[in-house]
Amino acid sequence: LAQRDELSGVANRRYFFEMAGRSFRDARQAGTPLSAMMLDIDHFKDVNDRYGHASGDDVIRVVAQRVAKVIGSGDTVGRYGGEEFALVVQAPLEQAHALAERLRQAISEAPISTASGPIEVTASVGVAEMDGRDLDLGRLLQRTDAALYEAKRAGRDQVVTAF
Numbered sequence: 001l002a003q004r005d006e007l008s009g010v011a012n013r014r015y016f017f018e019m020a021g022r023s024f025r026d027a028r029q030a031g032t033p034l035s036a037m038m039l040d041i042d043h044f045k046d047v048n049d050r051y052g053h054a055s056g057d058d059v060i061r062v063v064a065q066r067v068a069k070v071i072g073s074g075d076t077v078g079r080y081g082g083e084e085f086a087l088v089v090q091a092p093l094e095q096a097h098a099l100a101e102r103l104r105q106a107i108s109e110a111p112i113s114t115a116s117g118p119i120e121v122t123a124s125v126g127v128a129e130m131d132g133r134d135l136d137l138g139r140l141l142q143r144t145d146a147a148l149y150e151a152k153r154a155g156r157d158q159v160v161t162a163f
Helices: 013-031 045-052 052-069 093-108 138-152
Strands: 037-042 076-083 083-087 125-128 160-161
Touching: 013 076, 013 083, 013 138, 037 045, 037 052, 037 093, 037 138, 045 052, 045 138, 052 076, 052 093, 052 125, 083 093, 083 138, 093 160, 125 138, 138 160
Parallel strands: 125 160
Antiparallel strands: 037 083, 037 125, 076 083
16 A cells, blocks of 8 residues: 555555554653644635645645655654644654744745645644543544644634643
8 A cells, every 4th residue: 555645745644643653652652752733724625616626736735845844854744634734743742832833834934836826825733742641643633633623713824732
């Protein structure tokens, strides 16, 4: 089976869960910090509706490239679905929040060149650090997802931390 998402070039969902699950178990066993993020391209449906799916594909591809340039070599990023990306980073919450903010800024720093011309893009990010409530990676990602939806409800283009 393929390990990379064909469009974005990052890990596909299955491979992300394999790699991130390993990182989760290792961090839990070693007692080292681990944080997760869910990143969603704001108003992506509008991009597809207004500019077409080819331009939407361009946006996903460039956002993935911008994310990959910002994260560290030991971090894991995967396309979670549609316009959503999941990340697992070997860092405590404060550092993960700062990284999420750098990701958000990198995504919106310049319009994305697409088949239909340049498109301004922003992203919302939810962040959570692994703690005793997280018996598995899925629970940690649920908390990051809840923080992501809080960022969207609060106006988008921001980072929200789950506590």
